[in-house]
Amino acid sequence: MRGLGATPDQAFEQAGIALTAVITDPARVSPREMVALSCAAPNLELLLADWLNGLIFEMATRHMLFGKFDVSIRENRLEGKAWGEPLDAARHRPAVEIKGATYTELKVAQREDGSWLAQCVVDV
Amino acid sequence: MDPARLERKSAYEWHIRPYGKMRVPGVIFASEDLLRGMDDKVYEQVANVAMLPGIVGASYAMPDAHWGYGFSIGGVAAFDADLGGVVSAGGVGFDISCGVRTLHTGLKVADIDRVKHRLADELYRAIPAGMGSTGSIRLDGAEMDRMLEGGARWAVEQGFGEKADLERIEESGAMQDADPSQVSAQAKKRQKDEMGTLGSGNHYLEIQQVIEVHAPGIAAAFGLEQGDVLVSIHCGSRGLGHQIGTEFLKRMVIAAQDHGIALPDRELACAPINSKLGQEYLGAMRSAINCALANRQMLTHLARKVFSKMLPEARLPLLYDVSHNTCKLEEHLVDGEMNRLYVHRKGATRAFWPYHPDLPRAFKESGQPVLIGGSMGTASYILAGARQGAAFGSACHGAGRAMSRHRALDRWNGRQVVEDLEEKGILIRSPSMRGVAEEAPGAYKDVTSVVDAAEGAGLARKVARVAPLICIKG
Numbered sequence: 001m002r003g004l005g006a007t008p009d010q011a012f013e014q015a016g017i018a019l020t021a022v023i024t025d026p027a028r029v030s031p032r033e034m035v036a037l038s039c040a041a042p043n044l045e046l047l048l049a050d051w052l053n054g055l056i057f058e059m060a061t062r063h064m065l066f067g068k069f070d071v072s073i074r075e076n077r078l079e080g081k082a083w084g085e086p087l088d089a090a091r092h093r094p095a096v097e098i099k100g101a102t103y104t105e106l107k108v109a110q111r112e113d114g115s116w117l118a119q120c121v122v123d124v
Numbered sequence: 125m126d127p128a129r130l131e132r133k134s135a136y137e138w139h140i141r142p143y144g145k146m147r148v149p150g151v152i153f154a155s156e157d158l159l160r161g162m163d164d165k166v167y168e169q170v171a172n173v174a175m176l177p178g179i180v181g182a183s184y185a186m187p188d189a190h191w192g193y194g195f196s197i198g199g200v201a202a203f204d205a206d207l208g209g210v211v212s213a214g215g216v217g218f219d220i221s222c223g224v225r226t227l228h229t230g231l232k233v234a235d236i237d238r239v240k241h242r243l244a245d246e247l248y249r250a251i252p253a254g255m256g257s258t259g260s261i262r263l264d265g266a267e268m269d270r271m272l273e274g275g276a277r278w279a280v281e282q283g284f285g286e287k288a289d290l291e292r293i294e295e296s297g298a299m300q301d302a303d304p305s306q307v308s309a310q311a312k313k314r315q316k317d318e319m320g321t322l323g324s325g326n327h328y329l330e331i332q333q334v335i336e337v338h339a340p341g342i343a344a345a346f347g348l349e350q351g352d353v354l355v356s357i358h359c360g361s362r363g364l365g366h367q368i369g370t371e372f373l374k375r376m377v378i379a380a381q382d383h384g385i386a387l388p389d390r391e392l393a394c395a396p397i398n399s400k401l402g403q404e405y406l407g408a409m410r411s412a413i414n415c416a417l418a419n420r421q422m423l424t425h426l427a428r429k430v431f432s433k434m435l436p437e438a439r440l441p442l443l444y445d446v447s448h449n450t451c452k453l454e455e456h457l458v459d460g461e462m463n464r465l466y467v468h469r470k471g472a473t474r475a476f477w478p479y480h481p482d483l484p485r486a487f488k489e490s491g492q493p494v495l496i497g498g499s500m501g502t503a504s505y506i507l508a509g510a511r512q513g514a515a516f517g518s519a520c521h522g523a524g525r526a527m528s529r530h531r532a533l534d535r536w537n538g539r540q541v542v543e544d545l546e547e548k549g550i551l552i553r554s555p556s557m558r559g560v561a562e563e564a565p566g567a568y569k570d571v572t573s574v575v576d577a578a579e580g581a582g583l584a585r586k587v588a589r590v591a592p593l594i595c596i597k598g
């Protein structure tokens with residue numbers, strides 16, 4: 001899955017949407033409740049895996065799906081917010097449960113056009 | 125993969141000569157067709173594993189190998205602690221001790237025909253499947269720890285099954301030296317309401333029939349006959365294992381430099397076996413193995429309850445339970461000497477040969493049952509461990525995906541897949557039609573060519589082919 005944005009923050013937010021898209025159509029998720037999470041890692045790439053794994057943990061333990069994200073990264077520390085709602089199997093029809101964000105194809109980089117890419121393979 | 129890149133040793137064995145930082149050769153077991161169909165990434169991943177410290181013998185890939193995370197899926201590698209060998213969280217993966225168990229029913233296909241639709245519906249109601257499903261019990265701190273130490277033995281003590289089940293499970297149902305204190309609070313929280321759940325993706329509970337017996341003598345030892353109805357369950361350690369994998373992957377990547385390990389791929393995150401981190405991981409990973417064994421035991425109990433209600437004449441003893449994502453300490457003969465090695469099997473099944481000391485008495489002469497899951501529309505296989513020492517006693521674990529979920533979703537419609545299979549007499553019950561499309565039979569390789577290669581390479585012997593009748597898909 002891959003997130004693209006004008007800044008690393010935006011690319012991470014888009015990666016959150018891509019994560020949800022593995023499970024269901026993100027447009028079907030109503031942003032009714034907010035969950036805050038923070039993480040830290042030695043570099044931006046491990047930080048991306050941490051952010052996604054944080055979301056996977058919150059989805060699994062709260063039985064929620066998220067459709068809207070806000071990310072702020074400062075010096076390899078991320079403060080994030082995710083808005084979503086409780087999982088409704090009948091309405092969301094989740095295709096799979098995600099086990100974890102892997103380090104395979106893990107990449108956070110600025111592209112030639114100046115935009116940012118945040119990607120990795122997730123294990124389902 | 126271009127076969128010209130490898131040295132052909134036999135019809136089913138291909139070698140990668142050590143190059144660069146490889147410490148041992150790479151060995152891929154496959155027919156030429158399977159090899160040609162493998163992604164070049166498999167070659168790269170087999171070679172990368174061969175670069176890890178303390179690897180012994182060779183870095184192996186089974187006939188169902190495909191591009192995985194760090195290790196290829198279908199990867200096998202053994203490490204010697206005394207030679208600076210490592211244990212790799214990436215090498216075990218996220219779904220620790222994911223595996224398959226198969227149960228007899230004592231029934232023939234004709235016995236279930238009249239209730240087949242109702243049986244499918246009842247099983248679907250009884251088996252928590254898919255994202256967000258929860259089990260019937262909640263484990264608190266102390267009970268969670270007892271489960272993580274006791275595995276299927278704990279489950280049987282709680283009333284989920286029978287003592288006789290335990291001798292038909294690897295490690296007699298309980299992995300020794302599990303250390304629940306190394307399992308984080310987050311991992312335990314993630315597992316709290318997931319005991320006795322199937323999960324999703326390629327996990328399933330299937331009712332199957334034996335459609336072909338290849339080795340009558342071994343089939344008899346396994347208690348299998350043509351037309352027998354079986355129950356097979358494929359799932360793992362659920363959220364607890366996923367969280368342990370996630371956490372130790374990061375810790376091992378960060379600590380690699382301090383351990384003097386140059387990782388050829390971050391996903392191969394590992395630590396020396398004789399290090400604090402290595403030992404902590406082993407304690408946590410063994411706890412996750414017990415979680416998987418307990419989980420499959422609880423699902424077995426749920427299936428038995430459905431059968432006892434609908435088909436009271438059925439008895440569901442366990443044939444065997446195998447795990448295919450593990451690292452286990454085993455004794456193997458290397459260069460004429462017996463060594464204690466940490467054998468990683470990532471999407472590969474243990475396949476112990478006849479008279480191996482760790483086999484249950486019932487399988488001493490036949491070799492270990494090796495349970496191979498195919499796709500929901502084709503077939504699965506039951507094999508038997510065959511050749512002493514082959515790839516540290518390992519074989520394939522499934523058909524292996526032939527295409528990504530994305531491509532499968534483009535090509536198939538879930539509802540249509542269900543209807544097509546129903547016409548062939550296979551009933552699918554799943555909470556997600558998108559999930560069914562992603563798991564369509566055509567998205568998988570031909571399982572028969574995979575097991576033919578495993579047999580041709582001498583890794584295991586074909587015993588029986590089974591076809592699905594009902595599939596509860598997570």
